[in-house]
Amino acid sequence: MKQLLFILLFTPLLIWSQSNFEKAEKLFHVKKYDEAQLLFEAILKTRPSDIKTIEYLGEIAAYHKSWIKAGEYYKKLKELKPTEAEYFYKYGGALAMRAMEVNKLKAFGLVEDMKGAFEKAIVLNPKHIPARWALIELYLQLPGILGGSESKALSYSNELAALSLVDGYMSKGRIDEYFKRYASAEKYYIKANEIGKSKTTFQKLYNLYLNKLKDPKKARELKQKFESS
Structure with missing residues (x-):
């Protein structure tokens, strides 16, 4: 009798929850995030430990x-x-992004949890x-007194x-670029671009030429080569 009562009481709730989850998931995939959020939050009230629901809410x-x-999610x-x-x-990552929005004192308080x-x-x-x-980025951005370290980044x-x-190669280029060793950064970015041949590797080298080395000719030639490949 107790088992029957459980089925009668909770089966409709489970069906509702599953149906709403599917709706929320579809809304999420078509980038209707606000509508999806409302449904996911309602689901979370009935299934507070549902991993997929929490994950979607974190993404939103x-x-x-x-x-x-x-x-928190x-x-x-x-x-x-x-x-x-x-x-x-x-x-x-969420802590790191939060640290960028707050004052330095609060940001430094998040460092250990981030690491x-x-x-x-x-x-x-x-x-x-x-x-x-x-x-790497964390050790570059942190002051030395708080644990910043080029050697750890390397x-x-x-x-x-x-x-x-x-x-x-990209990370070594990033480290050299951060410390304004632009000629060395260029060598690493060139190597990365020769292997990767991607928009990301191109963009890093292009930005270095244009914004740091102030060499529009190299930037233009690189762009022409990338667009013709």
Whole structure:
């Protein structure tokens, strides 16, 4: 009798929840994020630990640049699924974006959690490339007194090189560009572009020529070559 009562009470609720999830998912995929959010939030009230629902809400919050809310969703995800590298990476990313919006004192207070999240992502997935990029940028941007370190950035760049030659060259170029060693950055970006031949590798080298080396001729020639290839 109790089992029958459970079925009668909760089956309609489960059907409603599943139906709404499918609707919300479709809305999300056609970029109707506000409508999708309302449905996902309603679902979360009945299924507070549903990983996919929380993940979608995190993505919507990130789209709206609501970094506090996004961080809360990703924090919950990494707690619910502590073996998933991507959730730690996204949590760290939300903290990093939040740090860009607040004053320096508050931003520095987020640093350890950021580093911890990115490092954990790498532990869980040793081939995680974006987490290494995030740590490179973090160590470049941080003042030395708070842990900023070119050598640590280079260490992660070397790890990237072992996973992807293009990312290795690109990251070394980024480090040299940050420290205004533009001639050296150019060499690395050229190598990355020769291998990658992508819009990303082209854009990095093009921007270096145009904005840092102030060489419009090289920029123009590179653009012509890229557009004709």
